[in-house]
Amino acid sequence: MSEVSSVALVRSRSTVLRRSIAVAAGVVLVAISAHLAIPIPGTPVPMTLQPLAVLLVGGALGAGLGGSTLVLYLALGIAGLPVFSPLGGPGGIASIIGTSGGFLLAFPLAGATTGRIVGNGQSTMRVAAGALAGLALIYLGGLAQLAILTGSVRAAAMLGTLPFIIGDISKLAIAIATLRLLTPSLRARL
Numbered sequence: 001m002s003e004v005s006s007v008a009l010v011r012s013r014s015t016v017l018r019r020s021i022a023v024a025a026g027v028v029l030v031a032i033s034a035h036l037a038i039p040i041p042g043t044p045v046p047m048t049l050q051p052l053a054v055l056l057v058g059g060a061l062g063a064g065l066g067g068s069t070l071v072l073y074l075a076l077g078i079a080g081l082p083v084f085s086p087l088g089g090p091g092g093i094a095s096i097i098g099t100s101g102g103f104l105l106a107f108p109l110a111g112a113t114t115g116r117i118v119g120n121g122q123s124t125m126r127v128a129a130g131a132l133a134g135l136a137l138i139y140l141g142g143l144a145q146l147a148i149l150t151g152s153v154r155a156a157a158m159l160g161t162l163p164f165i166i167g168d169i170s171k172l173a174i175a176i177a178t179l180r181l182l183t184p185s186l187r188a189r190l
Helices: 003-035 050-061 063-078 092-097 101-118 124-150 153-160 162-189
Strands: none
Touching: 003 050, 003 063, 050 063, 050 101, 050 124, 050 162, 063 092, 063 101, 092 101, 101 124, 124 153, 124 162, 153 162
16 A cells, blocks of 8 residues: 555545544534423423524534434434433434424434535624524424424414524524634534
């Protein structure tokens, strides 16, 4: 093996290791954020830090790696690992078909979209647009499933959108500030 190919192999292994660690950290972040849940009176959907975690994972890791991380998170939850909010349903596949399922199913698309728009994180406008787009997709996923379950878009909005807007504006601001600081250096290492 030549010295050039040996160096390329070491770099490739190093990149795979860094990306694997980033994916694992992203899954853990979203899982922990799911367990930081507060029940909201009048809605079966708890308030969690998951939207913030999804935006951070997608924005920091990029479209491909961020979206893949969130697919892995869903797969682990569907397989029965306790990564979904204990207040959001019974866990496993039942959580996916329950009141929080639309939000959960939107996570990979929201993360990938956030990552795609955020780009290298050097533009505050792109970071803000990416985070806002990701949050909107999470809301749309939740609204769609709740509309199916309740038979009413109005009821779905009352249960899964309106009670969360103020809290999620705060999460959006935190996501934008954090991504603006972390994304350029993190993406350079992945």
